[in-house]
Amino acid sequence: MEKRHRELIVSNRVKLVREMFTDRIVSKMRGGLLNESDIEDITSEESAREKAEALLSILPRKGPKAFVAFVKALQEVQGYLSEPFLEEAGLPDIKEVDYFNDDAVVEMTENTCVKNLPANVHSRLCVLLNEDNVFGDNWERVYRDVxxxxDRIDKVRCQSNPTDCTLTLWHGRMGSKASLGSLISILRDIPRTDVVEMLEKAMHACNIKA
Structure with missing residues (x-):
């Protein structure tokens, strides 16, 4: 991998490690750039963050074609994450609507209930908020702020998807008032601008599709 490509990945590493769907990226690159040994090294890691770190550590050793192959996979799986790399990779830009699969693009406004979010948006939201971090600005902060x-937070903490559990409890308690607009307002105050950006792009994509 060329030096400028390595440096570009390093400059975006924090966001990639935090948000990248590594398993899906690896699946796209399997049998080509990544061999079975590489895949085992990545998938043997326990957390999503560790898997992402493993992939980003392997890529620079994979020769001059590694950068373009990675960006293509990233563009297919998480278009918004590929944006900083497209020009260097010589790939065309993508439309906002391409951030989400067609079957996931439904009506989505600030009045949309948090339990009625498109499946892909809900999944991405959970990935971002389930991740533990030293700042404590994950699902637990949302749980408290809604x-x-x-006295029930310990039970939620034991769930495999505490963000989903939090949204379900909030909806059960507040009904339609547990809206996307309210969630975005809370996320701005925390602040989790990365999650706000993702949700706002999703709304924009749905408006284009409509």
């Missing part, structure tokens, strides 16, 4: 009972 006013859910603190």
């Amino acid at each position: 006013g859910l009972p603190i």
